[in-house]
Amino acid sequence: MKEHLHKISLFVKNLDNEVLSVVQTISTTKHVKKGEYLLRHDEVCRHSYWIEQGVLRKFYVHEGKEHTTELLFENDIAVSLASYSLQKPGREYIQAITEAVVSQTDFASFQTAKKVYPQLMELDLLMTEYHAVWLEKRLYEFHTLDATQRYKLLLQEHPHILHTVPLTYIASYLGISLETLSRIRAKI
Amino acid sequence: MKEHLHKISLFVKNLDNEVLSVVQTISTTKHVKKGEYLLRHDEVCRHSYWIEQGVLRKFYVHEGKEHTTELLFENDIAVSLASYSLQKPGREYIQAITEAVVSQTDFASFQTAKKVYPQLMELDLLMTEYHAVWLEKRLYEFHTLDATQRYKLLLQEHPHILHTVPLTYIASYLGISLETLSRIRAKI
DNA sequence: CGAGGCCTTGACCGCGGTCAATGCCCGTGG
């Protein structure tokens, strides 16, 4: 995963200034309050959000229960791919779990820009590949690790997570109940 | 998912003839025997395989046990993304579970072609988006459906699967043991 | 006819879920 991110940031570093400034012009900075929603169930995801500060989560609701699919930190990009890529309503919510500052890019403008600047098309491809590999990793972890191992791994990858993300969301992200997470923590 | 596939096939239909013929020249047809491997653990995935005929599976081995991550049929594309996108060794195997005919495209040649023909870059993006959305769907199903529901859904989506894919692989793909699958089938 | 691959069936167990009670922290108002 690290290598993938490195490849992307290298690519961004080498982007033409013209391309960079185009991206600037189609993006706007947005301040988000804790608890605020950037996307709701059944809405079309018309923006991607580059997180400058703060923490977001993505989740859906199934049988009255929230399932957190992603926890997003600085420099991550928040987007509900299924909804975004086809511009049709999706099931996911995107919510700020701390105060946050995001740079929001409009889908339609970005589509247009991609046609004009193939570099942006390539960037989009790189980021989508990254996301797909990340999803494969997540599936892999669910199939090969038990709840305790997944929790330990999460702590390793995000040492500060306990300071910013409530245990409820962490449990949900790990695919376990809050009670089970509590027992795991007591046992360690 | 259907809509995504439709969007892709529409895109392919509208490709310039020049682009199509370029893709032809960097692809070669390959006949694969039942049981044969197209990719092994620790190898670099240097090709993508467009399946013209037959069935493939993708899997990895963890603690001596095979985990099937994907079952691939006609018109699917087999590629081990983590290995392919960074051209580094990966954990996945790709194996034919019936006799098969695939059109194999070389990674390096395709990279070059993408730089020359932005349409191919866009096509690659569309296919990668599709794969990512598919992965999200798979995660969703694991978190919201029990083993029986997943089995029924699989039968719905691939009515002929029982004729071509051994139950061992189906169980593995569903993330359950062969015994559990057997009990589910007895119960239905 | 015998051997091996594939699947089924049975007995047992453990991880993680649910429900419910309790604990703890903190902000607000009397």
Place this chain on the structure above:
DNA sequence: CCACGGGCATTGACCGCGGTCAAGGCCTCG
């Protein structure tokens, strides 16, 4: 300043899905 209420987390009792191990059935092919 303390008391109370609400949100978040912990703990306990119990249960069920799906795993494991082991035995047995059933084809197919040599």
